[in-house]
Amino acid sequence: MAKQNDRPTLATVASRAGVSIKTASRVLNGEKHVATSTAEKVEEAASDLGFRLNSTARRLRAGGRSPYIGVVMSDGEDPFQTRLFTQLEAELGRVGLRPVVTVTGDDPDRERGFCDECLANDMTGICVIRSHPDAARCYAEAASGDTQIISFDPSTAGPGVELITGDEEAAGRLAALQLLDHGHISLGVIGDHSTSPITTARLSGIQSAFAGRSDVGWRAYMREDAHDPASAKNVVAAWLGSRSGPSALITLSAPLTQGAIDACRRLGEWPALVGIDDFPTADLLDVTVIDRDVAFMAAEAVRRLQRRSGSAAGHNRASRSSDLPVHVIARGSGEESPET
Structure with missing residues (x-):
């Protein structure tokens, strides 16, 4: 009898059922031409021992791929x-x-x-x-x-x-337009990893929204060194403590949005804000976001x-790219007007 902590093997099942390992394997793999009484003994032994076939190994042996x-x-x-x-x-x-x-x-x-x-x-x-x-x-x-x-x-x-x-460029453009449409011309932009394609595209979208608008200031408030919620919190806290800080914020990722909100909450000041990427508590905090x-x-x-296709070699497969639409989820923080 197998010890309680031993993992049952096919050999253990075969021994319990009084059959060969090959016969036990045929039964448990669902092969035909096995006597009913023999199959019942093997299945009963497997059930008693708690034995389960390694489905991954079986699939690989049959020429399939891992699940x-x-x-x-x-x-x-x-x-x-x-x-x-x-x-x-x-x-x-x-x-x-x-x-x-x-x-x-x-x-x-x-x-x-x-x-x-x-x-x-x-x-x-x-x-x-x-x-x-x-x-x-x-x-x-x-x-x-x-x-x-x-x-x-x-x-x-x-x-x-x-x-x-x-569509990361569209995400940046929509974030900026949401604030421009509500009268903001002084915007703080908080990002990270400025060389990443995602950040680069989002910044490009923001810049495109400001094209032809000489009255809009944002580069003076551009920060590309906020790596996490804590650093974003510090950036926003410094802006809120300044008389010349921006009237609205764009955060380029959900963690940075969370850090910005933490600073606003602690200081009791709430500039307009649009974040890119939604997060679980954004609706409770009335945070406007751009999402997909x-x-x-x-x-x-x-x-x-x-x-x-299992037979298609990688070098014969064409690369495909899909830029999916993004949309504004307006909850209030991005629809605030500048203080007068």
């Missing part, structure tokens, strides 16, 4: 990333796929190591929610083989990598994974 999908996040506390992962996990589950997740902490070496592990374990694909730009090459190399790469981060663009992103449909993004990623 596991690697998922890369840079920050487990970033509201956008966690919202998208929640939707992605649900969509993968609906088609029998399972995520294996890493949170890289914005460490390119750790990210490359995870990519290598995904390839070594023959995972069907990798979904990149946020990546470090220095890790982009590993995805192009993976896509050149037989691994599907779906990315929500434009910094990973490369041959064979399929991009599903929001993360549920659609996740569903589209899984549709592309399912459309993947």
Whole structure:
């Protein structure tokens, strides 16, 4: 009798049922031409022992692919990333796929190591929610083989990598226009990683909204060194404590929006604010945001994974890119007029 803490094996099941390992394997893999009485003994033994076949190994032996999908996040506390992962996990589950997740902490070496592990374990694909730009090459190399790469981060663009992103330039433009339309001409812009494609595109959109407006001031208030909620909080606190601070704020990510709100709450001052990317408590705090449909993004990623041809080599797959629409969720903070 197997010890309680021993993991039952196929050999254990065969011994309990009084059959050969080959016969036990045939029964548990659903093969035909096994006597009913023998099959019943094997199934009863497997049930008694709590034995379960390794479905992944069985699938690989049959020439199939692993049901596991690697998922890369840079920050487990970033509201956008966690919202998208929640939707992605649900969509993968609906088609029998399972995520294996890493949170890289914005460490390119750790990210490359995870990519290598995904390839070594023959995972069907990798979904990149946020990546470090220095890790982009590993995805192009993976896509050149037989691994599907779906990315929500434009910094990973490369041959064979399929991009599903929001229209980041439109996001910046809509944020600026929302404040301009309510009379603001002195705007503080808080961002991070100025060389990332996402930040660059959002800033380009903001600048396009100000085209031809010589009365608008924003570059004097542009900060590209706010790396987290704490640093964004410090930037906004300094502006609020100045007589010449901006009358409105644009924050280029949800963590930075949260830091800005914390500063406003602590100082009891509430300039107009538009943040890019929604977050769970934004509706309770009446925060206006620019957002995209993360549920659609996740569903589209899984549709592309399912459309993947198992025989198609990565270098024969054309890269595809989708810039999905973004929209304003007006809740009040972006609709405040300047103080007179």
